[in-house]
Amino acid sequence: MVTQPVTGQERLAIRRFEESGPLDRAAVDRFLQENRFPLAEGPSVTFVYRGEADAVNLKHWVYALPSLQPLVRIAGTDLWYLVIELPEGSRVEYKFDVVRGGASQLIEDSLNPLRSHDPYGSNSVAHSSGYRAPDWVAKDPNAREGRLEQLALRSVHLGRQTTSHVYIPARFRRTRRYPLLVVHDGSDFLRYSGMKVVLDNLIHRLEIPDLVVVFSDPANRLREYTHCEAHTRFLTEELVPHVNATFPLSDKPAERALMGSSLGAVAALSAAWRSPGYYGRLLLLSGSFAFTDIGRKHRFGPLFDPVVTFMNAFRGRPKVVAERLFVGCGIYEPLIYENRSLVPLLQSIGMDVRYVESRDGHNWENWRDRLREGLSWLFPGPLMLVYE
Amino acid sequence: MRVVLLGPQRLQPMVAQTVGALNLHGPVATVTAGWQEYEDEDLPLQNHLGGNTINLRLHRRGEEVFRTDPELAAAYRARQERLRQYQGFYRVRLEYALEAAQAISRRQAARDVHEEEWQASIDAVRSLDQMHLARCRQVHADFEERWHPWDRDSIAKHRVELARQVGECTALVIAGGHVAVLLNRLKLFGIGEMVGARPVIAWSAGAMAISERVVLFHDRPPQGPGIAEVLDAGMALCPGVVPLPDPSLRLSLDDRERVSTYARRFAPAACLVMGHGARIVHDGAGWSDPSSIQKMGADGDLEALDASAIMQW
Numbered sequence: 177m178v179t180q181p182v183t184g185q186e187r188l189a190i191r192r193f194e195e196s197g198p199l200d201r202a203a204v205d206r207f208l209q210e211n212r213f214p215l216a217e218g219p220s221v222t223f224v225y226r227g228e229a230d231a232v233n234l235k236h237w238v239y240a241l242p243s244l245q246p247l248v249r250i251a252g253t254d255l256w257y258l259v260i261e262l263p264e265g266s267r268v269e270y271k272f273d274v275v276r277g278g279a280s281q282l283i284e285d286s287l288n289p290l291r292s293h294d295p296y297g298s299n300s301v302a303h304s305s306g307y308r309a310p311d312w313v314a315k316d317p318n319a320r321e322g323r324l325e326q327l328a329l330r331s332v333h334l335g336r337q338t339t340s341h342v343y344i345p346a347r348f349r350r351t352r353r354y355p356l357l358v359v360h361d362g363s364d365f366l367r368y369s370g371m372k373v374v375l376d377n378l379i380h381r382l383e384i385p386d387l388v389v390v391f392s393d394p395a396n397r398l399r400e401y402t403h404c405e406a407h408t409r410f411l412t413e414e415l416v417p418h419v420n421a422t423f424p425l426s427d428k429p430a431e432r433a434l435m436g437s438s439l440g441a442v443a444a445l446s447a448a449w450r451s452p453g454y455y456g457r458l459l460l461l462s463g464s465f466a467f468t469d470i471g472r473k474h475r476f477g478p479l480f481d482p483v484v485t486f487m488n489a490f491r492g493r494p495k496v497v498a499e500r501l502f503v504g505c506g507i508y509e510p511l512i513y514e515n516r517s518l519v520p521l522l523q524s525i526g527m528d529v530r531y532v533e534s535r536d537g538h539n540w541e542n543w544r545d546r547l548r549e550g551l552s553w554l555f556p557g558p559l560m561l562v563y564e
Numbered sequence: 565m566r567v568v569l570l571g572p573q574r575l576q577p578m579v580a581q582t583v584g585a586l587n588l589h590g591p592v593a594t595v596t597a598g599w600q601e602y603e604d605e606d607l608p609l610q611n612h613l614g615g616n617t618i619n620l621r622l623h624r625r626g627e628e629v630f631r632t633d634p635e636l637a638a639a640y641r642a643r644q645e646r647l648r649q650y651q652g653f654y655r656v657r658l659e660y661a662l663e664a665a666q667a668i669s670r671r672q673a674a675r676d677v678h679e680e681e682w683q684a685s686i687d688a689v690r691s692l693d694q695m696h697l698a699r700c701r702q703v704h705a706d707f708e709e710r711w712h713p714w715d716r717d718s719i720a721k722h723r724v725e726l727a728r729q730v731g732e733c734t735a736l737v738i739a740g741g742h743v744a745v746l747l748n749r750l751k752l753f754g755i756g757e758m759v760g761a762r763p764v765i766a767w768s769a770g771a772m773a774i775s776e777r778v779v780l781f782h783d784r785p786p787q788g789p790g791i792a793e794v795l796d797a798g799m800a801l802c803p804g805v806v807p808l809p810d811p812s813l814r815l816s817l818d819d820r821e822r823v824s825t826y827a828r829r830f831a832p833a834a835c836l837v838m839g840h841g842a843r844i845v846h847d848g849a850g851w852s853d854p855s856s857i858q859k860m861g862a863d864g865d866l867e868a869l870d871a872s873a874i875m876q877w
Contacts, residue, residue, distance in 0.1 A: 349601065383786050530788065552787040560780040560793075562598075563769040563809050564572060564740045 189215055190222045190257050199253050207255075213287040214302040219263065221304055223247065224287060225256040225272050232256045233273040235282060237299075237537045238508040244273060264306035266535040267542070268508070269299035292541050293368050301541070309541075312377045312548055313370055319380035320346035324372060327390065329418055333409040336395055342419065343372060343389035345379055353424050355387040355431035355555050357459075358411060360401065360440030362391020368540035374547050383548065384557040388423050390415065398479050401436070401443035403486035408447040412454055429456030430499060433554050437461035437543045438511075442483050448497040449490060457554040458501045461543045465514040467491055494521050500528040502550040509538040565759070567774065567802040570767035571842030571856065572740065572810050578843065579737060579765060580612050586735065586763050590616070593733035597622035597749040598741020598769045609739065617737075618729050622749035625722045629752070633718035636711060643707045644748075647700060647796070654696040658791055661689045662825070669821055686828045693794045693829070697777060700796045704751075714754060723753055730758045740768025740809070743780070744795060747773040756799040764801055768809040771838070774801040779830065781808060783816040792826065802846045804874045806830045808860075811837045820864025827860040832875040835860040844871060 193199075193207045208226065215222040225232045225247055232247040247256035262268065269292055271282045284291065285300035292301050327340040340362060345354070365371040371391075378384045392415065394400045400407040416432070419425065426432070434444035434455050441463030448455040466476045467487035474484050501522060505515035512533070519531045530553045536542035568582050583592060594610075594617050596603045603623040610617050630637035665685035671678065713719050730736065736759050738746070746769050750756065756774075764774060772778050781792035808815060808826075815837065816822055826835045836844065841856040851871035858866040 347601070548786050552785070556785070556787045558742060559785055560782050561744050561795075562740075562742050563772060564574060 188217055188220055188222060188259060190224070190259065194250060199250060199255075201253075204253050204255050208287065213285065216262075216303065216305050218305060219261050220259050221262045221268075221302055223258045223260070223270070223272075223285070223302070225274070225285070226254055226287070227256075227274070228254055229256070229274045229276050230278075231275040233275070234258050234260075234270055235273045236268050236270040237539070238268055239510040239512070239537070240508070247272075262302070262304035263535055264304060266302075266304040266508075267307050267537075267545075268302045268304075269537060269539055269541075270302060271299055292539060294540055295364060295368075299539075304535075307535075310545055310548065312381065312383075313374060313544055315373050316377050316380060319376045321376050322346050322348075322372065322379070324366075324391075327419070329415060331410045331414050333406045333414060334395070334400065335406075338395075338410065338415070339393050340415070341366065341391040342423075343375055343391065344423070345386035345388070346376070347386055350424055352386070353426045353431075355385060355433070356416065356419060356423075356425045357387055357389045357433045357435055357457075357551075357555075358415065359389060359391045360434070360436030360443050361394065361397065361438075363393050364540065365437075365543070366391055369544035369547070371544070371547065374544065375551075378548060378551060378557070382557045382559040382562050383552045384555050387555060388419065388425060390419055397439055397443075401439040402479065403442065403446045403482040405450065407443060408450040411447050412451045429454060431456065431555070433457035433459060435459035435461075435550075437463075437540075438538065439464050439483075441465070442486070445490075445497060446486055449486075449495070452495070452497070455497075456499045458498045459550045459554055460501060461504045461546055461550070462506060462509055462511055462538050463503070463515060463518070464511060465518050467514065467517075491521060494525050496525055496527055498527065500554060501530070502546075502553045503529060503531045504543075504546040504550060505533055506536040506538060506542045507533050508536060511538065565761055565801065565848050566763040567846040568763065568765045569771040569802065569805070569807055569836075569838065569842075569844050569846075570765065571838040571840050572768050574840070576840045577612055578841070579609075579767070580614065582765050582843065583613060583735060583737070588734040588763070590734040591732060592617050593730050593736045594619045595622055595736065595738045595746070595750065595755070595770070596741070597626070598739060598743065598746035598773075599623070600742055600745055606739075609737075613737070618733060620726055620729060620753075620755070622753055622755070623745065625726075626749050626752055629718045629722065633716060636713060636716060636718060639707065639711050643703060646703055650696065650699050650703070651793070651795070654692065654699075655791070655793055657692050658689065658793055659789075661685070661692055662791055665689060665825065666821070683828065686825065689825075689829055696794055697797060704797075713752065719753065723758075726753055726755070727758050730755070730760075730762070733762065735763045735765060738764065738766035738770030738774065740770055743769035743772050743778055746770065747778060747796065747798065750774075750799060756801060759801075771807040771809060772798065774799045775805055775807055776800045776803060776833070777806070779806050779808070781826075782814045783819070783822060784814075792829075804833050804851070805844075806833050806835045807838055808835055809838045809842075811839050817866060822864075823860045823866065824862055824864035827862045827864075831862065834869070834874045836869070837866060844869070850874070 213224045233244040247258040249256050288300050290301040291298045322345045324341045327342050329338050331338045436444040441460040466480045466483045468474050522529045596606045668681050668685045775798045778795040778798045780795050783790040837858045843855040845853045851874045854869045854871045857869045859869045861867045
């Protein structure tokens with residue numbers, strides 16, 4: 177995407193195009209060839225769609241803005257556009273809602289090659305000025321690659337066969353003792369957040385230490401990740417002891433961490449709450465920390481009842497669940513209120529909390545972008561000790 | 565003893581040139597213990613030095629000591645754990661003290677009042693550094709007194725071998741790497757006591773380890789504000805300087821407040837900014853021949869280094 181500084185006096189490219197003379201097919205072709213879309217100019221981002229339609233809307237996932245915003249057709253052309261203001265450093269996922277003959281279809285932006293992926297498919301991605309994908313998310317040819325091993329474990333507490341992947345750092349030595357990180361929704365973090373490459377890179381840069389990471393998958397996350405005792409017992413009594421018996425791990429709580437996003441963050445917090453003193457580090461991203469201040473009625477639906485029960489209990493009588501936490505949330509997601517509310521509570525009882533907000537939504541690339549500061553906060557690497 | 569401190573050697577190796585300039589004839593002892601398990605992967609260094617090298621293999625020797633002397637290994641681990649705990653508490657105090665110093669430096673006040681208060685806040689940080697260093701020294705002294713490690717067979721046999729190897733060499737070359745591991749191995753085997761009058765050439769972590777105190781630093785680490793911290797007493801083979809290698813990666817040299825804080829905090833020692841190509845020589849009496857080195861100034865500027873003005877005490 178092209179980003180150009182624009183002063184208040186300068187006119188946007190789309191406005192200049194509108195006033196540039198005969199807007200025939202060739203002019204539209206030229207305009208599209210000369211720019212990349214969405215077009216970020218200062219605080220303005222111009223979304224463009226070309227094609228015949230009855231209406232075109234921008235469907236995005238920025239909470240607090242209308243989720244469907246109409247594009248305007250330039251008279252005499254098949255070009256549609258919408259200009260919205262996005263603060264610097266924003267990253268927004270979107271689709272076009274194209275309406276033809278009374279039927280609407282959500283499609284990706286064919287003029288924009290940037291895509292993000294999640295378990296439900298993919299979205300187009302817009303960056304405002306100032307956002308740049310971190311350089312540590314791309315594969316670094318100098319970084320030695322760790323390896324992933326499958327781990328199948330029968331869980332008595334969950335009553336099922338569980339599947340996980342274990343990340344083993346490139347310079348793994350049996351004679352050392354490693355920190356352990358357990359990641360909820362593990363396969364999704366590997367697939368959609370590129371977390372293996374991130375681990376390889378951050379370890380290579382000495383920003384985190386060599387560590388063993390278990391990427392654990394749920395069978396039914398709406399049950400297992402909503403303050404489920406069986407899930408905690410699986411983690412604490414089955415999975416971690418099993419990994420501990422297989423790999424040389426540190427036995428210090430400060431070197432044992434849980435991580436999750438969305439409901440996975442609830443699962444991590446809940447497991448730490450039920451296992452006091454066992455997990456010393458938590459990495460909680462966009463946690464679905466639903467609560468009520470009075471009564472039990474909430475906006476999240478009945479599946480969240482156990483979460484509300486837990487969070488209300490936790491908020492009523494907070495206790496130390498880990499020594500150090502990283503909490504991150506996108507300010508464009510509906511959970512920002514819940515996350516902002518949680519942080520002073522965690523700090524008030526003496527936990528060492530780092531809280532980071534990003535101009536992003538509830539998605540895997542937002543969570544990917546937080547991994548460097550989150551992981552290095554939980555487990556600082558030997559950067560301060562190594563001078564080559 | 566002549567000591568030559570160099571900047572990082574990755575891009576612009578100048579160890580061989582430095583050894584050559586000393587007009588030495590005979591093998592050179594090398595220490596690559598900072599590379600830890602990769603200590604033996606020193607072929608590029610051997611080649612650079614013309615092949616006439618003896619790697620003292622301090623890391624491997626240390627591992628052997630801990631394997632064959634479990635009692636000492638347990639005591640050593642306990643010592644390190646104690647040092648780590650002290651380091652953690654010292655870091656907590658430092659964060660608050662430096663935060664206060666920063667807040668004070670940004671306050672508006674009469675110039676003389678501001679200067680006085682700013683210096684007082686730096687002095688508070690200096691006293692934390694001194695207290696931490698004293699604690700570290702006490703922990704080491706207690707360990708020595710209780711375990712007499714050099715008298716134990718597990719270490720004594722290595723010291724005999726090492727003394728012979730060092731005795732055969734004309735100089736000692738100490739590479740960078742993990743500064744704590746490097747320093748601990750150098751001290752464990754008493755290499756400083758063996759080197760005698762031979763020249764010592766050291767870079768990056770090696771230069772830090774042979775200075776009087778080891779200062780860990782990184783102004784932009786991902787885990788939060790970069791706070792320089794004293795790790796421990798160094799081998800003190802060269803006085804009056806705090807080597808700060810790899811500034812382009814680690815230092816925010818355009819941040820005058822940070823530069824001033826370094827300079828005032830570690831004064832009268834000179835904070836030496838040592839990038840690639842940096843070199844300075846200590847001949848036992850004073851410093852000379854600085855090349856590609858700048859000194860951090862108390863006013864926040866980088867200064868050309870006047871080596872003869874480096875204070876020694």
